[in-house]
Amino acid sequence: MLTKILLITLFLLFPLFLGYYTTFIALISIILGILTISWHFMEKEIGWVSFGHSVPFGIAAYLLALNPTLLFLTPFIFLIFLFFSFFGRRLFPFATFIASIALWNVSHYFVLNGKGGEEGFGVPFSMSLGNLYTLSMALLLFCYVFFEIISKSNLGLKIKAVRDDEIAAKSVGIDPIRFKIVGFFFSTTFASVAGVLHAVSFSHVSPSVFSPFYALFPFVVSKISFDKRWACIVGSFVIVSLSHSLSAFLPETHYILYSVVLMMIAVVKKNAENL
Amino acid sequence: MRRVLIFVIIFTFLISGCVQQKEDKEDKEIKIGVLVPKTGEFSSAGIVMENAAKLAEKHAKEIFGVNIRVVIADCGDKPETAKTAFVSLAQQGVVAVVGAYSSPQALVVADTANELKVVYIASVASADLESKIREGNRYVFRNAYNTSYWGVLAAEFLRITNAKSYYLIGYDPLRTFNTAMFILIKNSTKAELKGEDWFKSPSVAPEDYKRAVEKALISDAEVIILGDPGATSVSFVREYAMKGGKATIYSVGGTLALMSVLRGLGIDNIAFQAAAIEGEEKTKLTKRYFENYREIFKEDANNYAGLLTYDAILIVAQAKMKGNLIEELEKGSFFGAAGIYTFENHQAQWGSEKLRGSIGIFRSGKVEILT
Amino acid sequence: MISEIFTSAFYTAFSISILLCYRVGKILNLSFASFFTLGAYLSILNPLLAIPFGASAGFILHKLTKKLSIANATIFSLGFAIAIEEILRIYFRTEYIILPVQKITLFGEMVVGSHAISGLISTAFVTIFLCFLLSKKSINLRVMEEDLELAEIYGVRTERLRLIVLTITGTLIAFLGSLHNPGIVYPTLGWQYLIFSVIIATLANIFERAYLFAILFAFVITCLPKFF
Numbered sequence: 001m002l003t004k005i006l007l008i009t010l011f012l013l014f015p016l017f018l019g020y021y022t023t024f025i026a027l028i029s030i031i032l033g034i035l036t037i038s039w040h041f042m043e044k045e046i047g048w049v050s051f052g053h054s055v056p057f058g059i060a061a062y063l064l065a066l067n068p069t070l071l072f073l074t075p076f077i078f079l080i081f082l083f084f085s086f087f088g089r090r091l092f093p094f095a096t097f098i099a100s101i102a103l104w105n106v107s108h109y110f111v112l113n114g115k116g117g118e119e120g121f122g123v124p125f126s127m128s129l130g131n132l133y134t135l136s137m138a139l140l141l142f143c144y145v146f147f148e149i150i151s152k153s154n155l156g157l158k159i160k161a162v163r164d165d166e167i168a169a170k171s172v173g174i175d176p177i178r179f180k181i182v183g184f185f186f187s188t189t190f191a192s193v194a195g196v197l198h199a200v201s202f203s204h205v206s207p208s209v210f211s212p213f214y215a216l217f218p219f220v221v222s223k224i225s226f227d228k229r230w231a232c233i234v235g236s237f238v239i240v241s242l243s244h245s246l247s248a249f250l251p252e253t254h255y256i257l258y259s260v261v262l263m264m265i266a267v268v269k270k271n272a273e274n275l
Numbered sequence: 276m277r278r279v280l281i282f283v284i285i286f287t288f289l290i291s292g293c294v295q296q297k298e299d300k301e302d303k304e305i306k307i308g309v310l311v312p313k314t315g316e317f318s319s320a321g322i323v324m325e326n327a328a329k330l331a332e333k334h335a336k337e338i339f340g341v342n343i344r345v346v347i348a349d350c351g352d353k354p355e356t357a358k359t360a361f362v363s364l365a366q367q368g369v370v371a372v373v374g375a376y377s378s379p380q381a382l383v384v385a386d387t388a389n390e391l392k393v394v395y396i397a398s399v400a401s402a403d404l405e406s407k408i409r410e411g412n413r414y415v416f417r418n419a420y421n422t423s424y425w426g427v428l429a430a431e432f433l434r435i436t437n438a439k440s441y442y443l444i445g446y447d448p449l450r451t452f453n454t455a456m457f458i459l460i461k462n463s464t465k466a467e468l469k470g471e472d473w474f475k476s477p478s479v480a481p482e483d484y485k486r487a488v489e490k491a492l493i494s495d496a497e498v499i500i501l502g503d504p505g506a507t508s509v510s511f512v513r514e515y516a517m518k519g520g521k522a523t524i525y526s527v528g529g530t531l532a533l534m535s536v537l538r539g540l541g542i543d544n545i546a547f548q549a550a551a552i553e554g555e556e557k558t559k560l561t562k563r564y565f566e567n568y569r570e571i572f573k574e575d576a577n578n579y580a581g582l583l584t585y586d587a588i589l590i591v592a593q594a595k596m597k598g599n600l601i602e603e604l605e606k607g608s609f610f611g612a613a614g615i616y617t618f619e620n621h622q623a624q625w626g627s628e629k630l631r632g633s634i635g636i637f638r639s640g641k642v643e644i645l646t
Numbered sequence: 647m648i649s650e651i652f653t654s655a656f657y658t659a660f661s662i663s664i665l666l667c668y669r670v671g672k673i674l675n676l677s678f679a680s681f682f683t684l685g686a687y688l689s690i691l692n693p694l695l696a697i698p699f700g701a702s703a704g705f706i707l708h709k710l711t712k713k714l715s716i717a718n719a720t721i722f723s724l725g726f727a728i729a730i731e732e733i734l735r736i737y738f739r740t741e742y743i744i745l746p747v748q749k750i751t752l753f754g755e756m757v758v759g760s761h762a763i764s765g766l767i768s769t770a771f772v773t774i775f776l777c778f779l780l781s782k783k784s785i786n787l788r789v790m791e792e793d794l795e796l797a798e799i800y801g802v803r804t805e806r807l808r809l810i811v812l813t814i815t816g817t818l819i820a821f822l823g824s825l826h827n828p829g830i831v832y833p834t835l836g837w838q839y840l841i842f843s844v845i846i847a848t849l850a851n852i853f854e855r856a857y858l859f860a861i862l863f864a865f866v867i868t869c870l871p872k873f874f
Contacts, residue, residue, distance in 0.1 A: 539744025
């Protein structure tokens with residue numbers, strides 16, 4: 001694990017020396033990397049596939065923009081997921097996806113003193129890019145190490161036991177609800193952290209934080225990353241680079257390139273799995 | 276070891292992708308960045324904005340003798356992609372950036388302009404940029420309308436046509452913009468308000484305009500004011516005409532201000548606002564814009580998003596020619612196809628003698644210019 | 647009311663197509679958004695062109711995703727959707743295309759002619775599909791829905807069945823796109839119909855008899871805005 005952390009740190013430090021633009025692209029990748037890792041934990045360790053991680057991500061961003069003191073509510077966002085979990089694993093992805101679409105639309109009605117709506121809200125404070133990058137990097141590393149440790153700990157084993165078979169887990173004295181709550185809490189809290197960082201980095205929050213792009217992003221990145229936690233960080237860089245960084249260099253064709261890579265990755269990944 | 280090797284290869288690939296090639300060539304041309312929504316929800320508008328930008332590049336040389344080069348960047352449909360594109364343009368050494376489409380995009384880009392000290396002219400969005408300017412952001416200007424001017428024009432239309440009653444139909448995803456506009460209309464007209472309705476986003480209710488049509492028909496108003504500049508307004512108008520609606524439709528523009536759309540629909544009494552309408556000669560550029568656009572791109576010129584992007588580029592070219600960009604923009608006046616621009620508190624003075632929006636109405640296959 | 651019935655039929659067909667692809671084809675087919683748009687663009691020339699193009703797109707999608715897991719196939723379909731959308735945008739390079747519409751009167755109500763045809767085609771598709779479901783021949787489909795490996799053990803030609811599902815639904819969506827479009831065409835047109843239909847399909851998927859519930863939900867959700 002130490003080698004991985006060292007390599008990731010090196011990987012994340014390098015963009016800091018490559019100018020504003022590269023640092024900015026890397027910052028977005030890092031923030032979405034945190035979102036992806038939190039999603040990955042939910043899927044791999046807890047066994048629930050969410051298509052609505054834009055919900056904690058977006059809610060936290062909105063809370064920060066409305067009033068930073070409201071951020072105390074973010075630890076309770078897991079309750080939304082807990083509620084959807086009662087529909088069962090098969091319907092959970094769809095229920096969360098509908099929730100994200102619903103919030104995407106409802107957020108157009110968030111109006112306070114004539115401000116908000118489709119325009120969104122400004123974030124009351126800002127940070128320099130360097131500081132924000134360093135903070136985000138530290139949080140990504142913390143998030144990565146945290147989930148690595150958790151997944152190998154006693155707690156992680158209990159969460160996995162609930163994932164594999166709730167009845168069997170119950171029979172050996174593990175309370176499934178309790179460990180599901182703990183797992184959801186960890187995952188949504190880090191997704192909220194990503195949302196807060198996202199809001200600060202753009203100094204603005206608008207309904208697009210709930211858009212299908214953010215709902216599907218962690219899923220796409222996680223799947224192209226061979227379900228490896230460390231690879232989620234690299235995957236996040238790949239997808240952000242393709243979807244964001246070429247917009248000014250290949251404005252006509254960058255999205256086609258993005259689509260081709262998406263298709264190729266899906267096929268190549270399958271072939272690689274078969275090796 | 277293999278993992279490390281893979282990691283190094285990916286790392287090198289990504290970094291090489293992110294690092295931009297530095298241009299050794301020192302050229303004398305003025306580089307102006309243009310944020311165009313080439314992909315995503317607003318990609319239809321992106322095409323005309325790009326065409327207009329290319330035309331502005333040509334006209335800057337021919338008319339003002341300024342050698343400019345427009346650098347197009349895809350700003351997508353999200354504020355995040357707009358900011359990335361803006362930063363990328365700034366890195367390429369543009370003197371100013373114009374464009375972006377939606378309000379959130381303009382707001383995020385305005386902050387970035389201030390951070391990177393690069394002038395930004397919002398040429399489409401009517402977002403609340405005033406608050407940014409009040410907070411001391413000197414780098415953001417707008418040559419597009421602000422929200423209240425949309426309302427002013429709609430109220431003017433009611434006055435010109437002596438309408439006795441009107442009905443408001445807003446578009447949910449643009450609730451803030453529409454609400455502000457509607458308040459201004461209500462406060463500025465003596466015509467009777469017959470009711471107010473909103474249709475929902477097509478993502479959650481694609482056929483909701485049909486319900487809005489039913490209610491509009493019952494209202495029996497003389498004028499229906501439509502707050503949706505997008506494609507759903509076309510569906511609304513079609514359905515309304517099909518169900519026998521007789522009211523004049525006044526649109527905020529956008530899709531229903533396009534000649535190709537109006538001709539394709541073939542429905543009379545659709546009024547719309549535009550920055551300028553073909554046939555007007557607000558300045559020496561107006562006719563040239565419309566004519567050359569058709570010659571080059573083989574279609575009718577766009578009369579708001581495209582035209583104002585064209586104007587914004589020429590404004591930057593003229594200001595840069597005179598000297599310090601910000602100072603010149605703050606105190607100077609500039610020719611555009613929509614009129615002569617002066618900026619007060621960084622907002623183009625729409626409604627002034629030399630810069631007025633136009634209202635046209637489509638009747639019998641032609642557009643009649645009302646103002 | 648006629649208009650609502652046709653619209654409900656259209657959304658039923660769309661959401662059943664999504665459900666079929668998901669339950670039988672093991673793919674959340676996001677390409678439908680672009681199939682619909684492709685059909686709408688092709689209707690500029692001739693709506694019938696949507697049939698071969700839709701079938702080809704469905705066939706290609708099947709060929710390229712047949713060995714992929716649900717997740718990978720879904721990612722592929724997203725890439726495929728973006729690629730089609732971008733090709734259409736670059737090829738047509740125009741703001742909006744307005745299509746002529748013909749009005750017809752049915753039972754005293756004026757409706758768009760092509761929407762009526764789309765409604766009838768959708769109704770026909772749903773009826774045939776429900777009849778098929780009630781027949782004994784649907785057993786292969788049901789087994790495949792339940793368990794792909796088990797279906798293969800029982801000798802169900804799963805690949806062939808998947809090919810049929812993806813090709814037929816691809817054809818249907820593209821054809822519906824050429825008929826049920828709002829008369830104004832632009833590259834992102836199909837997404838709003840897809841998102842709405844995914845919502846219906848999701849709600850229907852909660853129940854065991856998902857296809858029947860898709861009919862119910864399509865009708866309820868289509869009529870719902872009337873009350874708000």
